Amino acid sequence: MHEGCSHAGIPKSRLDFWKSKLEHNRSRDQMNVALLEKMGWRVLVVWECELRDMNAVTTKLENFLNKE
Numbered sequence: 001m002h003e004g005c006s007h008a009g010i011p012k013s014r015l016d017f018w019k020s021k022l023e024h025n026r027s028r029d030q031m032n033v034a035l036l037e038k039m040g041w042r043v044l045v046v047w048e049c050e051l052r053d054m055n056a057v058t059t060k061l062e063n064f065l066n067k068e
Helices: 013-036 046-052 056-066
Strands: none
Touching: 013 046
């Protein structure tokens, strides 16, 4: 679940549970990206919804790999 995604949604049942879980996942992911970058890694995030357009994913990956 990422900002601006038209495919993201929160289940209708157990709303408090899902909001908390998804926010925790987001915080965990941000922390892990920051830790990897601090260790010198470059990080590329590909969201599941992006996989619908493999040409765009290919371009994103090529741009990432060609950047230094």
